[in-house]
Amino acid sequence: MEEWTIRAGEAGKRLDAFLMERKGWGRSFFMKSLRTKKIKVNGKKEEPSYRLVEGDRVRSFVLEEKKTAPVDILYEDDHILAVNKPAGLLSLDVTGVAKDTLLDRVNHFLRAKGEPPAYPVHRIDFNTSGILILAKNPKDGEILDRMIMERKIRxxxxxxxxxxxxxxxxxxxxxxxxxxxxxxxxxxxxxxxxxxxxxxxxxxxxxxxxxxxxxxxxxxxxxxxxxxxxxxxxxxxxxxxxxxxxxxxxxxxxxxxxxxxYKTTFVFGEEAGPLSYLSGRTIKLSHVPFVEKYFKGVEI
Structure with a gap:
C-alpha cells in the first residue's frame, strides 16, 4: 500500500491526473484500479474527475508488477509494431511457464500507454535475434498472417x-x-x-x-x-x-x-486492405553485434 498526503501545490488536481503522473500509469490501468476499489481518497472511492484538496489522503492498494525490461521499438504506428528481439528471449510462451517473453515486454510497453495487447503473427527462435512484427488488433493480425502465408512479407x-x-x-x-x-x-x-x-x-x-x-x-x-x-x-x-x-x-x-x-520488406499492395500503406516499406536493423565482432566495417 502507498499513501500520499496532498500538499498545497497539488490541490485542485484531478485524481486521475495526479496518479497517472505520479505512478506513470496508463489511463486504462488507472481506470481498472479505480473500478476494483484499489484507489481510495480519505478511505472512500472517488470519481476520476475528483479535485484533490490540501490534506487529502490518497491511498493505492495496487500491487506493482515486477519491472519489465525495455523493448527496442524499430517501428510503430496505429496498426503494427516492429521490435528487435534479443537472442536468449522467447518470442512468446503458450504454456504460461515463462516469466519473461518479448510479447510480455511489448504488452507492458503498450499498457503503459493505455493501449490493448498486441497480436504476434510469427516467431523467432529463442537463440536467434532480430525483427519481429506484431499487430495492434485482431483484424490487422489476420491480414499479416495472410500476407506471410502468401510470401508477401520478405x-x-x-x-x-x-x-x-x-x-x-x-x-x-x-x-x-x-x-x-x-x-x-x-x-x-x-x-x-x-x-x-x-x-x-x-x-x-x-x-x-x-x-x-x-x-x-x-x-x-x-x-x-x-x-x-x-x-x-x-x-x-x-x-x-x-x-x-x-x-x-x-x-x-x-x-x-x-x-x-535483420531486414523485413512488405511487398504487398492493395490486397492488404488497411495495411496497404506499408507496401514497399523496409524495416532494417542498423547494427548487428556479431557483424561488428567478426566483420567490422562491412556494411549491411
Missing amino acids: KSYLCVAAGRMTPEKGRLENQLFKDAKKNRVYVTDHPVKGSKTAVTEYEVKSFRQGLSLVECRLLTGRTHQIRCQMAHAGHPLLGDDKYGSKEWNRTKKERRQLLCS
Missing part, C-alpha cells in the same frame, strides 16, 4: 557460417522433416514421408579468417530452416550446437547461433 537474415561458401550467391532447396520429440529438423535432397520443401536464397557478403558472413532470404518458412540447410551444405552456423560443432563453438566462445533477422 524476411532476410544475416548469419556467420563456417568456411567459404561457393558459389557466393545461390539457392538452397531441400526437403525438411521435423522430429518433434527431439525438436530437431532433418534434411534430405529427396522427398520422404512427412517432409516439406524448404527454399533459401543466399549471398556471401564477406569472408574473413575462415568465416563467411551470409545474407539469407527465406522463400519458405520452415522450422530451423537456415540453420539445418546451411549445415547440410557444409557450412554450419557459428554458435549452433544443434546442427554444428559444439567443440568449434566453444573455441570461439559462442553459445548461441549467430543468426539475426
